[in-house]
Amino acid sequence: xxxxxxxxxxxxxxxxxxxxxxxxxxxxxxxxxxxxxxASQVTAVGAFERAxxxxxxxxxxxxxRIPVDxxxxxxxxxxxxxxxxxxxxxxxxxxxxxxxGTARGGHxxxxxxxxxxxxxxxxxxxxxxxxxxxxxxxxLIDLDRSxx
Numbered sequence: 394x395x396x397x398x399x400x401x402x403x404x405x406x407x408x409x410x411x412x413x414x415x416x417x418x419x420x421x422x423x424x425x426x427x428x429x430x431x432a433s434q435v436t437a438v439g440a441f442e443r444a445x446x447x448x449x450x451x452x453x454x455x456x457x458r459i460p461v462d463x464x465x466x467x468x469x470x471x472x473x474x475x476x477x478x479x480x481x482x483x484x485x486x487x488x489x490x491x492x493x494g495t496a497r498g499g500h501x502x503x504x505x506x507x508x509x510x511x512x513x514x515x516x517x518x519x520x521x522x523x524x525x526x527x528x529x530x531x532x533l534i535d536l537d538r539s540x541x
Contacts, residue, residue, distance in 0.1 A: 403518040411510035418503050425474045425481035432521040433474035439467045439510035446499030454530025461497050466490040475521035475534050482523055
C-alpha cells in the first residue's frame, strides 16, 4: 500500500446534472477533459434506463461485461478522475438497485441516464497520474509520479 497526504484549501466542487439519454461515462469524461481535472473525487445518485457494469478478470486482464437491461436506481456511485495516457480518466464503481429489490454492482462501463444523474465532483489541488500497468492490464494511480 502507498499513501500520500494531499492538503490545500483550494478545493473546487462542481455539480454536474446529466440529462435523460446521456451516457454517463462519456459525459463525465468529456466534462473532466473540458475542465482539465487532474485529481477529483466523484459521487452521484440518480437512475439509468440501462447500464453495463464490469468485473475485472485478472487472468484475462479485462472487464467482463455485465449488462443491466432494465431501469435501475443508482444507489451509489463513487470514483475518481486522474490524468491518464489520453487525458483525464474517469474510474467509477456503482451499485444499481433493480425493481425486485436486488442490486448489481461493479466498475461502471456505461450508463444511460433516465431521468437524471446528479454528480458531485470535488477537484483537489494535486495532480494524480494514472499509469498503464501491463502486468495487470489497466491504468492505476501512481503516487510516485504524482505531484502535490
